[in-house]
Amino acid sequence: MFKDKACIVGIGETPFCRKPGSGLSEMGIQLKAAVAALEDAGLKAAQIDGILPFPNVGKAEAFAASLGCENLRFAATLHMGGAAPVGSLRMAAMAVSSGAADYMMVPGGWNGYSGARVRETAANDVNSIPGGEIARDFYMPFGLTAPPQWYALMARRHMHEYGTTEEQLGAVALAMRKHAQLNPAALMHGKPLTMADYLASPTIASPYRLLDCCVETDGAAAFIVTTVERARDLRQKPVYIMGAAAGQPYPADEITNRADFHRTGLTNAAPEAFRMAGVTPADADFAQIYDCFTFEVIQQLEEAGFCKRGEGGAFVEHGGIELGGRLPVNTHGGLLSQAHVLGIAHVVEAVRQLRGEAGARQVPDAEIGVVTGWGDFGDGSIAVLRR
Amino acid sequence: MSENALPCDKPLPALTGLYGEFYAWCRDRELRFQRCTGCGRYRHVPREICAHCSSMEWEWARSSGRGTVFTWTEVVRALHPAFAAATPYAPVVVEMEEGVRLLSQVVDCVPGELAIGMPVEVDFQPVSDAVTLPIFRRAAAAR
Numbered sequence: 001m002f003k004d005k006a007c008i009v010g011i012g013e014t015p016f017c018r019k020p021g022s023g024l025s026e027m028g029i030q031l032k033a034a035v036a037a038l039e040d041a042g043l044k045a046a047q048i049d050g051i052l053p054f055p056n057v058g059k060a061e062a063f064a065a066s067l068g069c070e071n072l073r074f075a076a077t078l079h080m081g082g083a084a085p086v087g088s089l090r091m092a093a094m095a096v097s098s099g100a101a102d103y104m105m106v107p108g109g110w111n112g113y114s115g116a117r118v119r120e121t122a123a124n125d126v127n128s129i130p131g132g133e134i135a136r137d138f139y140m141p142f143g144l145t146a147p148p149q150w151y152a153l154m155a156r157r158h159m160h161e162y163g164t165t166e167e168q169l170g171a172v173a174l175a176m177r178k179h180a181q182l183n184p185a186a187l188m189h190g191k192p193l194t195m196a197d198y199l200a201s202p203t204i205a206s207p208y209r210l211l212d213c214c215v216e217t218d219g220a221a222a223f224i225v226t227t228v229e230r231a232r233d234l235r236q237k238p239v240y241i242m243g244a245a246a247g248q249p250y251p252a253d254e255i256t257n258r259a260d261f262h263r264t265g266l267t268n269a270a271p272e273a274f275r276m277a278g279v280t281p282a283d284a285d286f287a288q289i290y291d292c293f294t295f296e297v298i299q300q301l302e303e304a305g306f307c308k309r310g311e312g313g314a315f316v317e318h319g320g321i322e323l324g325g326r327l328p329v330n331t332h333g334g335l336l337s338q339a340h341v342l343g344i345a346h347v348v349e350a351v352r353q354l355r356g357e358a359g360a361r362q363v364p365d366a367e368i369g370v371v372t373g374w375g376d377f378g379d380g381s382i383a384v385l386r387r
Numbered sequence: 388m389s390e391n392a393l394p395c396d397k398p399l400p401a402l403t404g405l406y407g408e409f410y411a412w413c414r415d416r417e418l419r420f421q422r423c424t425g426c427g428r429y430r431h432v433p434r435e436i437c438a439h440c441s442s443m444e445w446e447w448a449r450s451s452g453r454g455t456v457f458t459w460t461e462v463v464r465a466l467h468p469a470f471a472a473a474t475p476y477a478p479v480v481v482e483m484e485e486g487v488r489l490l491s492q493v494v495d496c497v498p499g500e501l502a503i504g505m506p507v508e509v510d511f512q513p514v515s516d517a518v519t520l521p522i523f524r525r526a527a528a529a530r
């Protein structure tokens with residue numbers, strides 16, 4: 001148990017861009033975010049003795065050598081796709097509270113727009129596709145090749161069982177876009193969206209339209225975790241990790257044969273995280289929910305316990321997840337309208353909110369916040385944070 | 388995928404190991420799933436061991452070939468260059484009478500006619516000398 005023993009003490013982010021690209025390598029852009037996080041925390045790189053890189057975008061050894069972390073003693077990569085950053089937040093808390101490391105760096109980023117596009121790498125590298133050879137031999141020959149298609153199968157089934165509507169998916173897209181209008185760093189800042197725009201956008205993989213999909217982005221972010229004791233000497237007001245957990249669907253490597261088709265990694269992880277934190281979903285002042293596609297927000301709100309299964313569609317309607325609503329979700333604009341930097345920006349935004357540094361999009365007096373990750377075929381991670 | 392991407396061959400199963408055995412049956416125009424001889428349960432995708440009873444004994448049991456549509460997605464914009472010319476097409480999850488589900492396509496039905504619960508039956512589509520894919524058609528009664 002690491003409840004309240006660890007905290008986030010530094011955050012860093014690069015600008016987000018599409019055309020013409022970041023102009024940096026994927027390691028370079030992540031190093032820039034890592035340096036910003038060190039600066040934010042008031043730490044020297046040499047003090048970092050643990051690094052948890054995101055899968056497939058850089059190795060801990062390279063980060064350590066580039067930054068000057070001479071005493072690296074804890075390094076690992078969680079193979080959970082977009083659930084990795086919040087899973088790594090949990091692992092960082094475990095590491096510092098057990099003494100395995102003193103200062104953990106969690107970097108992540110990519111040239112998701114100008115580099116190898118997600119939709120291509122997912123289809124061409126059997127080692128990076130969730131399910132690996134299963135996807136190669138049983139999905140790809142039938143044209144199921146990329147994330148929106150995998151998750152569309154889940155969304156369609158949910159719509160069938162619970163009556164979730166296309167307009168409810170649209171409500172998620174609109175909420176994220178509305179929040180992005182309050183965030184000058186968001187790629188979709190200055191580009192408001194209406195339901196008519198949403199419904200007119202072209203289908204990618206039904207029920208997903210273009211505007212159900214996140215924005216492929218060049219960008220990076222990073223955060224630093226240490227113990228509560230060490231945090232006292234640092235620059236920033238710490239953000240405490242009250243509880244965190246991660247989980248997998250079953251089977252995790254194959255989408256179609258799940259006895260409970262809607263059970264994801266979050267289904268078991270969320271109760272564990274809230275139990276550890278000693279709070280309930282109703283206590284959260286905001287939630288940053290991994291929003292690779294619109295339905296995944298509805299699904300995670302349900303599986304995390306913010307509402308019952310089948311009620312997520314109604315939960316997101318009528319401004320329910322907008323600032324001022326019952327649960328502001330993705331106050332930065334999320335992957336859908338800020339930028340897709342692998343979910344790390346969700347952690348950064350949660351920290352900003354709990355420090356009271358979110359500017360025009362600040363949730364008044366935010367005290368407790370939740371952040372989730374979703375990856376691969378439904379891996380899940382969650383953290384409950386407080387100021 | 389760039390707009391002027393060259394045509395490329397569709398991805399095919401590698402035909403190795405147990406997955407290869409599954410497709411060898413398809414080449415003989417038979418849909419077979421592993422059935423555990425310990426507890427009698429069917430399973431798909433092929434695995435070395437039964438997750439229910441841990442038995443490593445199993446047989447390739449012939450499927451009735453009948454099932455229903457469990458879920459689907461209509462791909463309008465291909466996200467793999469090999470499928471660009473095939474759009475729109477619909478990957479479909481079929482729930483078989485034996486209880487297992489598999490991903491395939493219903494080939495005699497435009498995506499707009501697909502519905503969850505629609506009865507379908509297996510057919511076989513050779514796509515190369517070595518590979519035959521199990522595909523589905525509307526069940527005779529539903530045509």
Ligand SMILES: [Zn+2]
Pocket residue numbers: 423424425426427428437438439440441442
């Ligand atoms: Zn068995």
